[in-house]
Amino acid sequence: DSGVTQTPKHLITATGQRVTLRCSPRSGDLSVYWYQQSLDQGLQFLIQYYNGEERAKGNILERFSAQQFPDLHSELNLSSLELGDSALYFCASSPTSGFGTGELFFGEGSRLTVL
Amino acid sequence: AQSVAQPEDQVNVAEGNPLTVKCTYSVSGNPYLFWYVQYPNRGLQFLLKYITGDNLVKGSYGFEAEFNKSQTSFHLKKPSALVSDSALYFCAVRDVRSSNTGKLIFGQGTTLQVKP
Numbered sequence: 001d002s003g004v005t006q007t008p009k010h011l012i013t014a015t016g017q018r019v020t021l022r023c024s025p026r027s028g029d030l031s032v033y034w035y036q037q038s039l040d041q042g043l044q045f046l047i048q049y050y051n052g053e054e055r056a057k058g059n060i061l062e063r064f065s066a067q068q069f070p071d072l073h074s075e076l077n078l079s080s081l082e083l084g085d086s087a088l089y090f091c092a093s094s095p096t097s098g099f100g101t102g103e104l105f106f107g108e109g110s111r112l113t114v115l
Numbered sequence: 116a117q118s119v120a121q122p123e124d125q126v127n128v129a130e131g132n133p134l135t136v137k138c139t140y141s142v143s144g145n146p147y148l149f150w151y152v153q154y155p156n157r158g159l160q161f162l163l164k165y166i167t168g169d170n171l172v173k174g175s176y177g178f179e180a181e182f183n184k185s186q187t188s189f190h191l192k193k194p195s196a197l198v199s200d201s202a203l204y205f206c207a208v209r210d211v212r213s214s215n216t217g218k219l220i221f222g223q224g225t226t227l228q229v230k231p
Contacts, residue, residue, distance in 0.1 A: 056215065103149060
């Protein structure tokens with residue numbers, strides 16, 4: 001158990017809908033990272049927040065947004081969903097913004113299916 | 116550009132035999148390299164990392180990895196494979212283009228199948 005909690009574990013929705021994925025980092029970790037895992041694209045970095053502020057941005061679509069709240073949990077909002085958004089979405093956390101000890105600690109993911 | 120490549124989509128080994136999962140990297144400056152494992156329907160679990168020091172890094176579950184600067188490789192190894200090692204393995208490199216982020220760039224993953 002990494003200590004990173006993601007909800008929901010599974011989500012099925014229709015095209016055009018909006019969903020919110022939630023992540024609680026490990027106790028004491030200030031950084032949250034979001035990754036998307038799909039069969040054809042592998043693990044793609046979406047965005048990082050540190051202590052409530054955006055720190056790095058990857059190939060995140062404009063239809064997607066994220067935020068980190070004062071209690072350090074984070075939410076990833078996906079809107080106007082398309083079939084291609086079906087994927088496993090991972091949250092990871094680390095103590096610092098930059099390198100720190102290096103490794104990221106991953107949750108078990110939220111599997112999104114868009115029908 | 117910074118990247119890692121895992122040239123094999125799948126590696127098959129017999130239980131008890133040694134295993135190697137290959138990874139090559141391309142980074143500017145000193146590489147910070149990682150291996151993660153993903154079991155079915157689970158998240159990624161950290162196995163080991165190379166930051167500096169000895170080229171042979173030991174990690175969890177009996178895995179080790181050898182850093183080779185001249186060949187820009189960081190292959191994952193285990194002397195004796197177990198059926199329970201069957202999983203998806205990812206090599207990753209830290210993105211050093213910015214000191215403000217610890218984000219990792221992942222390879223495409225290699226499926227390890229260990230047969231009894």
